[in-house]
Amino acid sequence: MIREERFVLHNMWLFDGEANRLQEGKSVVIEGDKISAVEDGGDASRFPGYKMVDMKGLTLLPGLIDNHVHMTVPFMIKVTPKAFLDITNQIKKNFQVCIDSGVTTVRDAGAFPRKMNYFKTKVEKGELPGPRVLATNSAITTPKGCPDWVPYFNPLVKVLVGGQYAERPRTPTEVKKVVKEMVDKGADWVKVYCQSKSWILCRGKLPIFDRETFQALMDSSRKYGKKVCCHLVWLEDLEYVISMGVHTTEHSVLDYEIPDKVIEEFVKKDMALHPTLTILDIGNSKLWEQLDQLVHERGESFLEPESLRQVKEFFDTYLRKDYPPSKEECMKNFYMDIPLHKRSFPIAVKNALKLHKAGGRVGVGTDSGGSLMSFFGILYPEELKRMIGAGFSNYEALKAATSGNAKILDMDDRIGSIKKGKLADLIAVEGNPLEDIEVIKDVKMVFKGGRLLKGAV
Numbered sequence: 001m002i003r004e005e006r007f008v009l010h011n012m013w014l015f016d017g018e019a020n021r022l023q024e025g026k027s028v029v030i031e032g033d034k035i036s037a038v039e040d041g042g043d044a045s046r047f048p049g050y051k052m053v054d055m056k057g058l059t060l061l062p063g064l065i066d067n068h069v070h071m072t073v074p075f076m077i078k079v080t081p082k083a084f085l086d087i088t089n090q091i092k093k094n095f096q097v098c099i100d101s102g103v104t105t106v107r108d109a110g111a112f113p114r115k116m117n118y119f120k121t122k123v124e125k126g127e128l129p130g131p132r133v134l135a136t137n138s139a140i141t142t143p144k145g146c147p148d149w150v151p152y153f154n155p156l157v158k159v160l161v162g163g164q165y166a167e168r169p170r171t172p173t174e175v176k177k178v179v180k181e182m183v184d185k186g187a188d189w190v191k192v193y194c195q196s197k198s199w200i201l202c203r204g205k206l207p208i209f210d211r212e213t214f215q216a217l218m219d220s221s222r223k224y225g226k227k228v229c230c231h232l233v234w235l236e237d238l239e240y241v242i243s244m245g246v247h248t249t250e251h252s253v254l255d256y257e258i259p260d261k262v263i264e265e266f267v268k269k270d271m272a273l274h275p276t277l278t279i280l281d282i283g284n285s286k287l288w289e290q291l292d293q294l295v296h297e298r299g300e301s302f303l304e305p306e307s308l309r310q311v312k313e314f315f316d317t318y319l320r321k322d323y324p325p326s327k328e329e330c331m332k333n334f335y336m337d338i339p340l341h342k343r344s345f346p347i348a349v350k351n352a353l354k355l356h357k358a359g360g361r362v363g364v365g366t367d368s369g370g371s372l373m374s375f376f377g378i379l380y381p382e383e384l385k386r387m388i389g390a391g392f393s394n395y396e397a398l399k400a401a402t403s404g405n406a407k408i409l410d411m412d413d414r415i416g417s418i419k420k421g422k423l424a425d426l427i428a429v430e431g432n433p434l435e436d437i438e439v440i441k442d443v444k445m446v447f448k449g450g451r452l453l454k455g456a457v
């Protein structure tokens, strides 16, 4: 790891995160953790004392930003003794894989707070390679509400795993307490669930916060200066949370086309949507086969042994043996509702595009870590491909991935574009991603805050 050197990157193409073209003949000067200049030409004599880096015709982009991940989820559903030994290594791997795939900033949308703090601090100190993290810590939801597939741990297990994935307060007073607790533990955002009907097979209605309790959550988030991101997938829940004033909604709407009036309101309130299209595409057997093949071919590069074992078992359930389960089995365990996703994916896609066309903000979030098939690194290019498949241009998808996401996070003064004064979060790929998004799959070089974390100079 090279620390705080002064670099001049030259002989490259440049996508600056904002303009709809690649620029030629530019040099990017890095000093400490920042970009100190973007200049024409690459004449070494003008930069004495700087390390000249010949980029050999690669394309330089701002580091990718993922606005919806779960960094501390270890890709295990069964907490076996072996799992306990592997959890820390798997989380470490999640951080490393983000960097390897060019993701330099993430917003975590639900984590075990103690684990999150441990890793976030290590990364901030430069002791571990990983993206910059904006955390929500534990998500907040109702008792028995969504995520209905996530267990609520007893105090002992809670201590062992580093907190709840989702806290489940019952009253406005309890909600305020939880928001304060998450903020005290370092939360940058507040995450709330609002899903009034399960998307798990054989389950029905789910409780959501009533207005008074939801309002308490909004009020205390505002008091601490934190914005609120909200998981939802049904139209009526979207209308409800727009009225409550949340700032981003996570996942697209699956049941109906969003009416113009609702879209208008969404845009007027300057909200943003992270459609997480790839994980909504699980009704697509090609996606399953693609991921299954990946797991078998090079699963150990992104999964620890126990995670890999459990992921394989999970894929076996859906691809080979036990799906669809009997009614009895289905009530006992949690199964993803594949037919629902098959039906609803086209609606989700249409809604994301409709919102975008209406001038609404649509960001890029992968939900990596959100399920046993949501692999870090692999989902990001898949998400961009699906946005493009939905009707976004390559430019619109890449802009969303960089300066657009930065704006949603209120970090556009620091990240998301290659401009003087911004943090030097930079990645290099071979080829032109404005023409071929596939080139994003192979990131050759990664700088985060001026430090080279992948590639050689």
Ligand SMILES: [Zn+2]
Binding pocket: 068, 069, 070, 109, 110, 367, 370
């Ligand atoms: Zn999620």
